[in-house]
Amino acid sequence: MTNGQQETKPKGGPAKVGTVTSTGGHKTIHVVVENLVKHPTYGKYVRRRTKLAVHDPQNQAALGDLVEIVPCRRLSKTKSWRLVGVIRRNTKPEGADARLNP
Numbered sequence: 001m002t003n004g005q006q007e008t009k010p011k012g013g014p015a016k017v018g019t020v021t022s023t024g025g026h027k028t029i030h031v032v033v034e035n036l037v038k039h040p041t042y043g044k045y046v047r048r049r050t051k052l053a054v055h056d057p058q059n060q061a062a063l064g065d066l067v068e069i070v071p072c073r074r075l076s077k078t079k080s081w082r083l084v085g086v087i088r089r090n091t092k093p094e095g096a097d098a099r100l101n102p
Contacts, residue, residue: 013071015084020065021051028079029056031069053079064090 018033031054036045053076054069061067065086072082 054081
């Protein structure tokens, strides 16, 4: 790095990317992370989802946003992930559902 600048890479482990599904708590969001896992017997790739509670101190993530998260120290019983940043904002207005509006 030049001029004493340090890299702002977060510590703690590999980052994950997921979609915000809930913003109900104060400074807490719920993020769904999807993984493709090869089935041990059949060899077909199966889509697995994990729902994680994430610490969002500035309440910057909104419903439907694509976010990057990293593991951190345990902050509560279920919350051990921290928000790094919002990758892509949700373009749909809140409450709009594709199934209701064909």
